[in-house]
Amino acid sequence: MAVKTYLDAIHDAIEEEMRRDENVFLMGEDVGLYGGAFKVTKGLFQEFGPVRVLDTPIAESAIIGVGIGTALQGFRPICEMQFADFISNAFTQIVNNAATFYWRQGVKIPMVIRAPSGGNVHGGPFHSQNPEAWFVHSPGLKVVAPATAYDAKGLLKAAIRDDNVVLYFENKYLYRRIKEDLPEEDFIVEIGRARLARDGEAATIITYSAQVHDAIKVADEIAEEEGKEVAVLDLRSLMPFDKTMILEQVRKTNRILIVHEDHLTGGIGGEISAFITEHAFEYLDAPIMRVAGLDIPVPFSPPLEKHYLPTKEKIKDKLKKLLAY
Amino acid sequence: MMDLWHIYTHMFRSRLFEEAVARAWQAGRIMGEMHSSIGEEAIAAATVLQLKEGDAMLLDHRGTAPLVIRGVDMALLYREFLGHPDGLCGGKGGHMHLFSRPHLAASSGIVGATGPLAAGFALAAKRLRPGNVALAYFGDGAMNQGMLLESFNLAAAWKLPVLFICKDSHWAITTETEQVTGGNLIERVRGFGIPAEYAEGWDVERLWPLVQKALVHIRDGKGPFFIHATCVHLEGHFLGDPLIRVFRHPLKEARKLTSPLLAALSLKSSDSVSHRKERLEYLLKTIGKAAKQRREDDKDPVKRLRKKLLAENKNRLKEVEQQIRTEIDHIISQVERYEKEAKR
Numbered sequence: 022m023a024v025k026t027y028l029d030a031i032h033d034a035i036e037e038e039m040r041r042d043e044n045v046f047l048m049g050e051d052v053g054l055y056g057g058a059f060k061v062t063k064g065l066f067q068e069f070g071p072v073r074v075l076d077t078p079i080a081e082s083a084i085i086g087v088g089i090g091t092a093l094q095g096f097r098p099i100c101e102m103q104f105a106d107f108i109s110n111a112f113t114q115i116v117n118n119a120a121t122f123y124w125r126q127g128v129k130i131p132m133v134i135r136a137p138s139g140g141n142v143h144g145g146p147f148h149s150q151n152p153e154a155w156f157v158h159s160p161g162l163k164v165v166a167p168a169t170a171y172d173a174k175g176l177l178k179a180a181i182r183d184d185n186v187v188l189y190f191e192n193k194y195l196y197r198r199i200k201e202d203l204p205e206e207d208f209i210v211e212i213g214r215a216r217l218a219r220d221g222e223a224a225t226i227i228t229y230s231a232q233v234h235d236a237i238k239v240a241d242e243i244a245e246e247e248g249k250e251v252a253v254l255d256l257r258s259l260m261p262f263d264k265t266m267i268l269e270q271v272r273k274t275n276r277i278l279i280v281h282e283d284h285l286t287g288g289i290g291g292e293i294s295a296f297i298t299e300h301a302f303e304y305l306d307a308p309i310m311r312v313a314g315l316d317i318p319v320p321f322s323p324p325l326e327k328h329y330l331p332t333k334e335k336i337k338d339k340l341k342k343l344l345a346y
Numbered sequence: 347m348m349d350l351w352h353i354y355t356h357m358f359r360s361r362l363f364e365e366a367v368a369r370a371w372q373a374g375r376i377m378g379e380m381h382s383s384i385g386e387e388a389i390a391a392a393t394v395l396q397l398k399e400g401d402a403m404l405l406d407h408r409g410t411a412p413l414v415i416r417g418v419d420m421a422l423l424y425r426e427f428l429g430h431p432d433g434l435c436g437g438k439g440g441h442m443h444l445f446s447r448p449h450l451a452a453s454s455g456i457v458g459a460t461g462p463l464a465a466g467f468a469l470a471a472k473r474l475r476p477g478n479v480a481l482a483y484f485g486d487g488a489m490n491q492g493m494l495l496e497s498f499n500l501a502a503a504w505k506l507p508v509l510f511i512c513k514d515s516h517w518a519i520t521t522e523t524e525q526v527t528g529g530n531l532i533e534r535v536r537g538f539g540i541p542a543e544y545a546e547g548w549d550v551e552r553l554w555p556l557v558q559k560a561l562v563h564i565r566d567g568k569g570p571f572f573i574h575a576t577c578v579h580l581e582g583h584f585l586g587d588p589l590i591r592v593f594r595h596p597l598k599e600a601r602k603l604t605s606p607l608l609a610a611l612s613l614k615s616s617d618s619v620s621h622r623k624e625r626l627e628y629l630l631k632t633i634g635k636a637a638k639q640r641r642e643d644d645k646d647p648v649k650r651l652r653k654k655l656l657a658e659n660k661n662r663l664k665e666v667e668q669q670i671r672t673e674i675d676h677i678i679s680q681v682e683r684y685e686k687e688a689k690r
C-alpha cells in the first residue's frame with residue numbers, strides 16, 4: 022500500500038497501462054516533457070519517449086480524429102483535452118464519428134478521452150465546466166467521473182482496457198486534495214457500477230465526482246444533528262449508470278436527493294430522476310429533489326463562483342427539506 | 347505619423363500597470379491563472395494606436411496591453427482581475443473573458459477563437475461602418491487551430507476588413523511551436539490569398555509602418571492582411587511559469603526534468619539504451635533553448651525604445667515616466683482602498 026493523491030492515481034494508471042500494453046499511447050497539448058498543464062503525465066515522456074507520448078498542436082478536433090484513426094488500426098489512444106471546456110472544439114469527432122462508429126460499422130474504437138473538469142478553482146467560464154451531460158446524451162459513448170483516488174485509478178485502467186470510447190472526466194479540484202492508500206497490485210473498477218459511499222436508511226444522496234465528498238460531510242452532520250442516517254451513492258459511471266443500485270436505494274430509503282456540479286437543466290440528475298419515477302414511483306415518500314450548478318456559465322469571481330456551485334450549505338438545506346417532507 | 351514619445355507613453359503605462367497586476371497576483375489577491383502581455387507592448391501599441399473610432403479588437407488571453415492602450419479604464423480592468431462586482435464585466439469573466447462595448451473589444455480564453463469573431467465584426471462593419479476594420483490577435487499556437495484557419499479562408503473569400511496579428515513567441519505553454527507546426531506561417535497564410543508580412547515584434551519602429559500599410563490595404567476594401575510578429579513573453583506563459591523557473595534556475599530544473607529519464611536508463615524496457623540516450627540529449631537541448639530565449643533583453647520592447655529615448659532626451663523621459671508612475675500608483679491604490687472599504 023502507498024498513499025496516492027487522486028492525481029497520482031491517474032498518472033499511475035496511465036503509466037501502468039502503458040507498461041502493460043505497447044498499443045496504449047498518449048496524446049495531448051503539453052503532455053510531453055513538462056508533464057501537462059496539471060503535471061498528470063509527468064515523467065511519461067521521459068519513460069516512453071516521443072513515439073508514445075505525443076505533444077500535439079492546439080487542435081482538439083484533430084487530436085480526437087487522429088485518436089479514432091489509430092484506434093481503428095488496433096492502437097489504444099488516450100487523448101487528453103487540456104481542460105474539459107475545450108472538448109467542445111472536438112465535438113463532431115466525438116459525437117458524430119467516434120460515438121456512432123460501432124453502430125454503423127460494427128467496429129469498436131478503444132479510445133479514452135481524458136478531460137479535467139470542474140470549478141472551485143477560480144478558472145472562470147472557459148476553465149471550469151462540467152460538460153459530461155452532452156456525452157451521456159450521445160448514444161455510443163461511455164462516461165465516467167471518479168470521486169476517489171481508488172476509483173480514479175481503477176476506472177481509468179478499465180477505460181483503457183475497454184474496447185469502446187470512454188470519456189473520463191477527472192476533477193481538477195480533487196487532484197491534490199484527495200488521497201488514500203492504494204494497493205500495489207493491479208486492480209480495475211468495473212464501468213457501470215456505482216458505490217455506496219455511506220450507508221443509511223433515512224434518504225439517499227445520489228451524486229458523483231467532487232460532490233461525493235461534500236455529500237458525505239453533510240450526511241455526517243445530519244447524523245449528528247438530527248440522528249438520521251443518510252446514504253450516499255457515488256455513481257462513478259454516468260453512462261451506463263447503475264440502475265440496479267439506484268433502485269435498491271430508492272426501495273430502501275424512499276427519499277432521493279440528486280447532487281451534481283453540472284448545470285441543473287439538462288444535467289444527469291433529470292435523467293436519473295425520470296428513471297426513478299418510471300421504475301420505482303410507488304417507493305417514493307417525497308418528490309425527488311436536486312441540487313446542482315446554477316443555469317449560468319461558471320463565474321470567475323470567487324464569491325460568484327460559490328453562488329454557482331452546489332455547496333455543502335445548499336446540499337444540507339435541501340436534504341433537511343427532503344427529510345422533513 | 348509615428349511619434350515615438352507618444353508610443354512610449356502607452357507602452358510604459360501598460361507595462362507598469364501589468365507589473366502592478368503581477369504583484370497583486372503574487373500576493374495571492376488575483377485568483378486562478380494570470381496571463382500577462384508583458385513583452386507584447388510594441389505589437390499592441392503599433393496596432394491599437396493606429397485604429398480609428400469604430401474599429402474592433404478581438405483579443406486572446408493576453409488582452410491587457412491592447413485594452414489599456416485603447417483607453418479602457420485601468421481601474422475597471424484591475425477590479426475585474428480581482429473578481430470585483432464593479433469590474434469591467436462584473437467579475438464574471440476575469441482577465442480572459444473581457445468585453446468593452448464602447449471600445450468594440452472582446453477577449454476569449456479559447457485559443458483561436460479571435461479569428462472567426464473578427465471576421466464577424468468585419469462582416470458587420472462592412473455593412474454598418476464601411477472603412478472600419480477588425481483586429482484579431484492570437485499566438486503562434488493558435489495558428490494550428492482549425493477555427494482560425496477557417497476564418498482566414500472566409501476573410502479572404504469575402505474580402506473582409508480583418509487585420510490578423512500573430513504574436514509569435516515560439517512557444518505555446520511548454521510546447522515549442524516548431525515541433526508541432528508544419529511549413530512556414532507566412533507561406534501558409536499567403537496560400538489563402540492573404541498578403542502576409544513579418545516584423546520583429548519588439549521593434550515598434552519597424553512594426554508601425556507595416557501596420558500602417560496593412561490598414562491602408564484593408565480600409566481600401568482589398569480584404570484581409572496578416573502580420574507575423576515575433577515576441578518574447580518576459581513573464582513566461584502565465585505568472586509563475588515553470589519555464590521561467592528553468593531560466594532562473596537552469597541546473598536545478600534540468601535535474602528535476604531529466605531524473606525520471608536517468609532512472610529509466612537503468613530499467614529493463616523494450617526501448618533501447620541508445621534511444622533513451624538520444625532522448626536525454628533532446629531534453630537537455632530543449633531545456634537550454636527555453637532558458638536562452640528568455641534571457642534576451644534586447645527583445646524587451648519597452649527597454650529597447652527607452653534606450654533610444656534616453657539618448658534623445660533624458661530629462662523628458664524621466665518626467666514622462668514619473669507622470670505615468672504617479673498615474674498607475676494612484677489607480678492601484680484607489681482600487682485597493684475602495685476594495686478595503688467594500689469589505690468592511
Ligand SMILES: Cc1ncc(C[n+]2csc(CCOP(=O)(O)OP(=O)(O)O)c2C)c(N)n1
Pocket residue numbers: 050079081103107110407408455456457458484485486487488489515517518519583
Ligand atoms: C481551444 C483551447 N485549447 C487549449 C487551451 C489552453 N491554452 C491556453 S493558452 C495556450 C497556449 C496558447 O499558445 P499561443 O497561441 O502561442 O499563445 P501564447 O500563450 O503563447 O501567447 C493553451 C494551449 C485553450 N485556452 N483553448
